[in-house]
Amino acid sequence: MIFKRKSAMRTIPFMLASVLLLITAACGSNPGSTGGSTGDQKEEPTEISIMTTFFSQEPPDEDNVIVKEIEKRTNTKLKITWVSPNNYADKLNVTLASGDLPDMILADYPQRYPLVKSMSQQGAFWDLTDMYKSYPNLAKFPELTWKNLAFGDGRNYGIPRVRPVYGQTGLNIRKDWLDKLGLKEPATTDELYEVMKAFATKDPDGNGKDDTYGFLGYTDPTGVGKFNVIETAFTNTVGDWKLEDGKLTPTIFLPAQKEALQYLNKLYAEKLIPEDFSILKQTQTLDMMKAGKGGVDAVPMDQAWESTAELRKQTPEAYVMPLVSLNGTTVTDPGSFGMFMIPKKVSEAKVKKIMEFMDFGASDEGSDLANYGFKDVHFTEQDGFKVPTEQAKTDNVSQQAMGQIFLKFDKYQKAFKAGIPKEDYDRHAKIIDERTKYAVLDPSIGVDSDTWIKYWPEYQKKIIDMKVKMIVGKETPESYDKFVEQLKADANFNQIIQEMNESYKKKNG
Numbered sequence: 001m002i003f004k005r006k007s008a009m010r011t012i013p014f015m016l017a018s019v020l021l022l023i024t025a026a027c028g029s030n031p032g033s034t035g036g037s038t039g040d041q042k043e044e045p046t047e048i049s050i051m052t053t054f055f056s057q058e059p060p061d062e063d064n065v066i067v068k069e070i071e072k073r074t075n076t077k078l079k080i081t082w083v084s085p086n087n088y089a090d091k092l093n094v095t096l097a098s099g100d101l102p103d104m105i106l107a108d109y110p111q112r113y114p115l116v117k118s119m120s121q122q123g124a125f126w127d128l129t130d131m132y133k134s135y136p137n138l139a140k141f142p143e144l145t146w147k148n149l150a151f152g153d154g155r156n157y158g159i160p161r162v163r164p165v166y167g168q169t170g171l172n173i174r175k176d177w178l179d180k181l182g183l184k185e186p187a188t189t190d191e192l193y194e195v196m197k198a199f200a201t202k203d204p205d206g207n208g209k210d211d212t213y214g215f216l217g218y219t220d221p222t223g224v225g226k227f228n229v230i231e232t233a234f235t236n237t238v239g240d241w242k243l244e245d246g247k248l249t250p251t252i253f254l255p256a257q258k259e260a261l262q263y264l265n266k267l268y269a270e271k272l273i274p275e276d277f278s279i280l281k282q283t284q285t286l287d288m289m290k291a292g293k294g295g296v297d298a299v300p301m302d303q304a305w306e307s308t309a310e311l312r313k314q315t316p317e318a319y320v321m322p323l324v325s326l327n328g329t330t331v332t333d334p335g336s337f338g339m340f341m342i343p344k345k346v347s348e349a350k351v352k353k354i355m356e357f358m359d360f361g362a363s364d365e366g367s368d369l370a371n372y373g374f375k376d377v378h379f380t381e382q383d384g385f386k387v388p389t390e391q392a393k394t395d396n397v398s399q400q401a402m403g404q405i406f407l408k409f410d411k412y413q414k415a416f417k418a419g420i421p422k423e424d425y426d427r428h429a430k431i432i433d434e435r436t437k438y439a440v441l442d443p444s445i446g447v448d449s450d451t452w453i454k455y456w457p458e459y460q461k462k463i464i465d466m467k468v469k470m471i472v473g474k475e476t477p478e479s480y481d482k483f484v485e486q487l488k489a490d491a492n493f494n495q496i497i498q499e500m501n502e503s504y505k506k507k508n509g
Contacts, residue, residue, distance in 0.1 A: 045071065046353040049079040049102035051095060052340075053088045055400035065395050066373055066402050073369070074357050080405075086281045089113075089220075101343045104354060107158060108338035110149065111445060114453040116341075120157040126342045126351055129156045135355055137362035141409050145335030148445045154507070158339025159358050162407055163300075165335040166439050167432030168414035171229055172304040174295045175321035177204035188327055189233050189263060192296070196272045199295030205315075214272035216294035218280040224467055226285070226298035227264055232440060233327040234260035239442035240460075241500070248443060248500050252463055252487065258480055261470040268471050278468050289320070301428050302399065305417040322431050325438040332439045340405075361406030370406035372418070373397035383422040392418070446507055449499035455492050 054060075059082030060067055071078055081102065083091045088108055095101060096115050107116045119125065132138045132146070141162050148165075150156050171192075178185065178195070181202055186192040196214025198204070205212055217226040224231065232238055234256040241248045251257050267273045274280060274288075289297050290310040297304065297320065304320045311318035324330065340358065342351055360366040368386075372379045378392040392398065398418065399407075407413075415428035449456075466483050469475040475483075487493050 043075060045075050045077040046350065046357075047077045047079065048104060048350075048354060048357060049081070050104045050106075050340075050405065051081040051083065051091075051102045052106040052404055053085045053108060054082045054404055055085060056396055056398055058396065060396050060401045064402075066370060066397055069369060069374075070366070070402065070406070073366075074360050076353075076357055084283075086283060101345070103346050103350065104340045104342055106161065106338050106340055108161075110158065110339055110341075111334070114457060117151050117448065118453050120151060120155075120341070121153055124344055125157045126344060126346070127155050127157060128159065128342075128355075129154075131355065132156065132159065135359035135362075137359045137366075137408065138355070140362070142335055145409075148334040149336055149339050150446050151448050153448070154446075158341040159355075160336035161338050161340065161404070162362070162409045163333060163335065163337050164409075164411055164413055164432070165332050165441075166411075167330075167435040168300045169229075169333060170298065170330045170435060171323045171326055172297045172299065172301075172307075172320045173323055174199070174204070175319040176315065176317045177295050180204055180206075185321075185323060187325070189230070192326060193263070193266070193272075196267065196296060197270065200270070200272045204295060205292050211293065213274055213288075213294045215267060215296040215298075216285040216288050217273050217277050217298070218282060218285050219278050219464065219468055220282070223464060224264075224471075225282070227471075229298040229326065229331055230264060231257065231260045232329055232331050234263070236327075236329055236440055237443065238331050238440055239444055241442070241444040241447075243443040248447070248497070248504050250487070250493075250497065252484060258470075258477060261467055261480070262477065264471045265473055269473060278472070292318075301414040301432070302417040305420050305424070305428075309417070309419060322428060322435075324431055324434045328438055329440050330435045330438045332441050334442070334445055358406075362408050364408060366406050367403075367408035370402035371397075371399045379418070385416070385420070385422060385425070386418065388418040443504070444500065447500055447503045449496050449503060451492060451495045451499055456496065459487070459493060459496075 060080075062078075062080070067078060067080070070076070079102075085108075092105070092107065092113065093115065095105065096113075096119065107113060110116050129150075138159065141160055142165065144165055145160050145162055146156055149158060149160055173185070173195070177199055181198050181204055183195055183198060184191075186195045200212055200214045201210075203209070203212070215226075217224075219225045219227070228238075231251070235242060235251050235254055236256070237243070237251060240251055242251055242254060243249075264273070268275070268277075285294075285297070286299070286303065286307070288294055289307045292311060292315070297307065301322050304322055308318060308320045311320070342354055346354070361370065372386045372388070373392055373395065375381070377389070378395060378397045379386040379388050381387070388397070410416075412429045412432055415425055415432055420428075466475060466480060470480055
């Protein structure tokens with residue numbers, strides 16, 4: 001969690017106390033399970049309020065044909081608050097602090113929100129650890145996904161918005177631009193620099209204008225956004241920590257981290273990345289890629305194919321190709337894109353209904369309905385793939401809409417995007433297998449620290465500010481070194497390191 005003003009951090013203890021009083025008022029015992037049925041149609045529909053995000057152009061409305069069909073099949077009445085991904089973090093923070101929570105709320109990056117952690121461990125949300133295994137479809141999610149979502153106490157407080165751990169995210173590159181300029185696929189950061197420089201200076205789109213970038217990056221409140229792929233290539237780890245000699249070390253302490261920032265500064269100084277990257281939103285960089293303004297991107301494979309499909313409307317040979325690795329590494333994910341949490345104000349009986357509802361969503365039937373709609377209306381079958389129709393667009397049926405709530409586990413989930421030809425899907429599936437060989441994990445997932453919860457947002461903001469200033473040249477390597485030495489001497493920062501390592505040892509025996 002990131003608070004843009006320090007004053008906001010000072011209010012957390014007071015907000016948290018009031019929040020816990022509000023949302024634990026209806027606390028009950030662990031509800032157990034009634035199995036995975038979708039409800040008795042003779043009963044009154046269960047009303048379920050949900051807060052989540054969407055990646056479609058517009059969110060589904062309450063009369064959406066798929067929403068209505070899901071309600072029918074699950075005997076529910078849904079009230080969904082859809083929030084843009086551009087400001088979801090702010091909305092989540094405000095909603096958590098208010099105590100006025102829906103029946104189910106998406107924590108998109110739960111490990112990054114100290115308030116989510118502290119509220120969970122103090123009893124604000126239902127503990128689902130001993131419950132989800134009784135729901136057959138949720139129990140099919142990989143064990144590593146559930147483990148990665150557990151906090152330091154080893155307990156699970158949410159239902160994963162499941163996705164693969166390995167292979168889905170990495171660098172993607174305009175293969176048609178490589179071919180046009182006679183360049184080979186880059187495998188190292190040095191080779192990538194030469195490619196990005198050519199993309200930005202040699203008019204790869206052939207329009208006679210100096211209007212293309214090497215890499216379309218951005219930052220976000222919790223890090224350096226797409227540039228994390230570059231950081232991983234240098235540090236050989238994912239996230240804020242690296243495991244060295246059995247101990248967790250903050251990546252900010254690593255010489256390789258400074259090297260990554262100096263590399264990014266070089267890209268910025270030579271205008272190989274957008275000059276306004278620090279204020280760009282994720283959706284804006286996606287739009288720029290689709291418009292042919294960039295040659296390298298760092299998004300999941302399905303979003304890369306989305307760019308390819310859009311580009312081919314004007315350039316038939318366009319292909320945003322996923323790269324296998326960079327410097328012999330590729331990033332991994334926790335196995336989920338956040339989790340749906342159920343506040344303790346929700347009754348025991350209703351928790352069972354919500355678990356049944358989400359178990360239906362993790363089934364073939366529920367997931368296919370949410371993501372693809374009705375056969376011969378929203379999709380047709382071709383080569384074993386579901387090919388969307390124009391009606392799917394009209395009815396807002398896609399992975400980016402209700403598919404953000406209902407999703408089954410599929411190792412090759414991100415290799416597929418509605419409309420992708422089978423040959424491209426097969427190619428992407430093989431790349432996922434190859435990426436698995438070079439994957440590095442975030443060693444801090446599931447590791448916790450009380451001091452981290454209390455102080456990390458403030459430190460994280462300072463670290464991100466320093467990183468951005470290093471990239472744009474407002475801080476020098478010397479001032480960066482001084483900043484790191486100050487952190488090394490900081491008592492609270494050292495307490496975080498100590499507690500994180502104690503938690504890591506406890507988690508890993």
